[in-house]
Amino acid sequence: MFRPHLLWLALCLPVLGCEAMYDSMDFDREKVTVYEAAKTVDPGDPGAKPELRVMAWNVKYGAARIPFWFDCWGDRVKMSEAEVEANMAKLYAHIKEVDPDILMVEEIEVNSRRSAYYQMVQGILDHTNLNYAAYIQTWKARYVAADGVGRMDLGNAIFSRYPIAKAERIRQVDRTDQDALTSAFYIKRAIGRVEVELRSLKGTGGKRVVAFVVHTEAYDNDGTKQKQVKQIHEVLSAETLPFVIGGDFNEVPPTATRTENFPDERETAVCSADFAQPPYTPEIMKPFYDDFRAWVPLSQYDKTLAEQSRYFTHTVLGPDETNEKGEPGDWNRTLDYLFIDKSGNWKAGSGTVLQRKGQTVMDAKGAAQVLVEDPLTLSDHAPVFGIWEVK
Numbered sequence: 001m002f003r004p005h006l007l008w009l010a011l012c013l014p015v016l017g018c019e020a021m022y023d024s025m026d027f028d029r030e031k032v033t034v035y036e037a038a039k040t041v042d043p044g045d046p047g048a049k050p051e052l053r054v055m056a057w058n059v060k061y062g063a064a065r066i067p068f069w070f071d072c073w074g075d076r077v078k079m080s081e082a083e084v085e086a087n088m089a090k091l092y093a094h095i096k097e098v099d100p101d102i103l104m105v106e107e108i109e110v111n112s113r114r115s116a117y118y119q120m121v122q123g124i125l126d127h128t129n130l131n132y133a134a135y136i137q138t139w140k141a142r143y144v145a146a147d148g149v150g151r152m153d154l155g156n157a158i159f160s161r162y163p164i165a166k167a168e169r170i171r172q173v174d175r176t177d178q179d180a181l182t183s184a185f186y187i188k189r190a191i192g193r194v195e196v197e198l199r200s201l202k203g204t205g206g207k208r209v210v211a212f213v214v215h216t217e218a219y220d221n222d223g224t225k226q227k228q229v230k231q232i233h234e235v236l237s238a239e240t241l242p243f244v245i246g247g248d249f250n251e252v253p254p255t256a257t258r259t260e261n262f263p264d265e266r267e268t269a270v271c272s273a274d275f276a277q278p279p280y281t282p283e284i285m286k287p288f289y290d291d292f293r294a295w296v297p298l299s300q301y302d303k304t305l306a307e308q309s310r311y312f313t314h315t316v317l318g319p320d321e322t323n324e325k326g327e328p329g330d331w332n333r334t335l336d337y338l339f340i341d342k343s344g345n346w347k348a349g350s351g352t353v354l355q356r357k358g359q360t361v362m363d364a365k366g367a368a369q370v371l372v373e374d375p376l377t378l379s380d381h382a383p384v385f386g387i388w389e390v391k
Contacts, residue, residue: 023140025171025188032167032192035133037125043101043161045204051347052198052388053364055100056246056338058215058381061109061154062087062120065318065377072271073317077149081116087378088120092127094373098354098361098385102196103130103159104213104246106381110135113150121157130159131201134167136192136213141185154187156213156247158194165208166195172231177222189217189228191235198390209390210239214247221278225250229284236292239341242390245292246338248381253334254286255298257305262332264316267324288339295338295351295386308334311353313382331355331376336384347387354383361385 046052064087067074079087095103105124109115121135137155144152158167172189192213199205214232217225229249236245252259259280289298296311313336317329334353340346350362357374375382 021142022185023137023188024184025137025140025190027169027171029168029170032134032136032169034164034167034194035121035125035135037131039126040131040201041129041161042201043131045200046162046198046207047205050198050207050390052101052209052244052390053099053385054102054104054211054244054246054338054388055095055098055383055385056104056106056213056248056336057383058106058248058336058379059091059108059120060379060381061107061112061115062091062118063115064090064379065320067321068114070271071316071380072266073321078114079116081118084116084118088118088123089127090373090378092124094354094371094375094378094383095124095128095130097369097372098383099129099364100159100385101161102211102244104192104211105157105159106213106215106248107154108135108157109152109154111151111153113152117151124157124159128159130161132162132164133157133159134164134192134194136169136190138190138215139187144185156190156192156215158192158211158213160194160196160211162199163197163201164194165197168193170235172216172228173224175217175220175222175224177220177224189215191232193235195241207390208241210241210243212236212243212245212247214245214249216248216250218250219276219278225278226281226284233287233291236339236341242341242343244338244340244388246336246384248336249285250335251285252280252282253298253301253308254282254289255301255303256280256282256334257303257308258333263323263325263327264329264332285337288337291342292339293342293344293346295340295346295384296353300351301334310355312355313353313384314380315376316380318380319376331382336381338384338386340388343391345389345391347389350385350387352385354385362387 312331360368
């Protein structure tokens, strides 16, 4: 969940010119660059009926549980290089123990002041078994003056063990409830799409599938998120290849028991009204459950808060932080999802949310593997995971 600051003030320096200060991302659909690991690892022939381990994770720009100012609970604006390196090392370790074939990541940075200019895309490639990545840039500004944000290069990414044949980003609708200056320096949401060739590095195999990554708006007051979610559904409905989509939809499921008054929200305001969470509209997620296959079906999500809590993916506060009632932070709502088209299936029992150290995740042989890393300490979002049986 990204929390914007609507008082961003950007200075148009005469020597640089206003145009150089930010990227307006004036495109509808365009290709993006594919990156490669320093040392690729042959994934082998996936066979005629591939089973792909897929994972989606909002990694909070490598900040783990550092309380930033836009969380409304902290005052940090940037990290030291040592902090980012330590946090990323734990992210790498968790990705390696889950060992996905396709990984969709949100809130990843490559050259931003707040994350010490760390190159996170290449970092994941060089410290996991993933070979290729497409970076879908959504926010690039040379200098954002407010609150010490500075240089920003943020986006989403799709990583793959198998070769990426095509990578592109599809522009999403922008907010209309911002002044011109704020809008210019604001995130430009985009759908990331890659075509993955399921073949070994020696050339055997060759079936092609698509992976999408998304991260929708969180703090609009004009219905932008609803428009973005509808657009995502339209893009998926038009897709002709087998696909998986993962990401942070910033929306709760259609049968969510709790839709307001979450325990990590402040009771007394310390942030401006710009940070107010608009009401959730869970009904907009129903078409995804109707038309595609969710990694956790609604029948499994169930009806009570206790039952649904197994699949919560977000909390602003970490386990070492408390809210105004003295309650420690814990996962409290579902915002992150995986869906596939109906030509495929999820391997029975594989769909889950990776919430805690000691939890089990299905390994390549269908056995239960115990997690060593603690996802609750690694980001404000939990990873979602499933094994996709591609037809």
